[in-house]
Amino acid sequence: MIIIGASGHAKELLSILPEEQLIDQLYFFDEITPNLPDKLYDVFPILRNTDQVKEIFTHNTDFAVGIGRPQQRYQVSQKFKNLGGTLTSVIAATASIGQYDVTLEPGINIMSHVIITNSVILGEGALINARTSLHHDVSVGQYAEISPGCNITGGVTIGNFATIGAGATILPKIKIGDGAIVGAGAVVTKDVAANTVVIGTPARVIKVLE
Missing domain, CATH: 2.160.10.10 (Hexapeptide repeat proteins)
Incomplete structure (x- = not known):
């Protein structure tokens, strides 16, 4: 699964994900925020471009939105759907x-x-x-x-x-x-x-x- 965002609300989503989703490969995506580390909490890889997203979607299309603002939630949802993703609830x-x-x-x-x-x-x-x-x-x-x-x-x-x-x-x-x-x-x-x-x-x- 990919969580869109690597700060703020995305961190809160991480706290409520079921254990089975954490055991499976979990990624975060953020192409905007500067100076992010390669991994969130030194554990979860942070993807920085859509080519990386497409590669993950070849074996798992699930994504969740870790952004709070309504219009941004909608925009990134549509973007990831167009990349072949499956919008998933948490x-x-x-x-x-x-x-x-x-x-x-x-x-x-x-x-x-x-x-x-x-x-x-x-x-x-x-x-x-x-x-x-x-x-x-x-x-x-x-x-x-x-x-x-x-x-x-x-x-x-x-x-x-x-x-x-x-x-x-x-x-x-x-x-x-x-x-x-x-x-x-x-x-x-x-x-x-x-x-x-x-x-x-x-x-x-x-x-x-x-």
Whole structure:
């Protein structure tokens, strides 16, 4: 398996990978960050170009996205799919996931101690960070990022490429539009339009993104 990225969120993914994936050959990929060592933690090789990726894909096409930002997650996913890769989910063993009417699309990251109840949908590439709770009838869009410690209450809809800041609470049946950003610690009491930034308690609009 290849994890895209060799810092930040990629290091967190390493901490929750099942042992069988660590026993199998594991690589990281980073063609941007300067001055990286040849191996992460002196153990895992860091690939620096797509020719190396293609070589790995001749015997294992699995890859996971170790990048947090929604648009970047999407872009690198498409790039690696085009190279012949298979977008793969990484789910912590400590995550609690409901048994009924739960849809988990490919490429999701569900981190440590996440709680997901029943009737929940996670779109492709969604990132659910540690100690977040998603309650009944929640829908999370493609490549959305939910930061650590969020409380997403029942019936909430979060759009594609949206970002929910650390410790935010979204009240029941609220809709968060595509590309919207909810600030850390915000309490969202009404719908948030697409490409809109909100902060505070209760959350208020501070910016509309172009």
